[in-house]
Amino acid sequence: MAQDTKTNLLDIAETAARSRGFDGFSYADLAEAAGIRKASIHYHFATKAVLSAALMDRYHASVEQVCADIEATHQSAADRLAALATFYRNALGGGETLCLCVAFTISRDSLVDEVKDKIVAFRSMMTRWITALFELGKQDGTISTTSTPEAEAHATLATLEGAHLAAHAEHDLAAFDKATKLLLAR
Amino acid sequence: MAQDTKTNLLDIAETAARSRGFDGFSYADLAEAAGIRKASIHYHFATKAVLSAALMDRYHASVEQVCADIEATHQSAADRLAALATFYRNALGGGETLCLCVAFTISRDSLVDEVKDKIVAFRSMMTRWITALFELGKQDGTISTTSTPEAEAHATLATLEGAHLAAHAEHDLAAFDKATKLLLAR
DNA sequence: GTCTATACTGCGATAGAC
DNA sequence: GTCTATCGCAGTATAGAC
16 A cells, blocks of 8 residues: 555646646645645655656656557557647646646756756657657658658657647647647648 | 836846746845845835736737837748747747746746736737738748648747757757757748 | 654745834 | 845654654
């Protein structure tokens, strides 16, 4: 049951962090949502820095798995790109939750160096995966590209994250769709 | 001299907010940077909510003016788009400062409704301006578009803001250039 | 593993002297 | 307009009982 509490805390903290940023949630918030006292959280995560690192680790692994699943279930580059956009769209929670990487990026100065590095590592992993996607697109001809796969990948990641921001700002999924419409029309 | 202090405080607060978000700076930070006591700040801005509203108002007006200046000094749509990207690039402060609208979006839940509305209004203003830019691009043929001007505008704003995030995450202007390379190559 | 109790720090905000 | 002083609250973190 100890492990369940820890996972439960990670779930609650992830939602909170992705909704309000690293500075926007406290141990008191987590305690209330988890139904335990805030002092008890320190048993599972000694400091908030430790918690933030655990969040990024789990998020990185989780998204990496999603990418692997997309590869396994979608053959063409166009299908994979569409699946990636759908994943980002579903990750929004109706405009409530951003990508953890985006949420942490704004709170940058409150994070320990270790976590900042994890953000960069996450971005690097995503860029590499999307680059490979566009390389496939060049081969199978299902995506019309105008530049190198790497340039397309950086632009795609920026657009997806910017679309997340738009939906969060407007609190409306439609903003995400408007911003990504172009991405999917090729 | 009173007005100077107020403007000075706005300048300091804007940099702080764009670097670390709304939750990431305090009256104590501003006081130290301005060389006065934190209690004195309340004379100029009674509450932090009032300060945040003033910041958004000034930012909105300032960016709107930049857009007007771009129209006055750049004739073709392609030139105007390039000038807009350059403005965003310069606004980065080497990866330190985001667009205020982006920085506030993540701190959404700490903001009063009035300021949330100002964020939406700012985004609406920008989208309208960029839409007009792409409408011109259709006429003068200096930008190759693949969709409606409005869809292009939403995608462009998302990409610019996403590129800002990328540069902030990596603390490197090169990340902005990589993400916007595609935008400018058309 | 979770609790109560508490230490310490920093926050936004206010009162009132100058 | 700016100051000192202080309030009340919330933040992370720790000690020690159970």
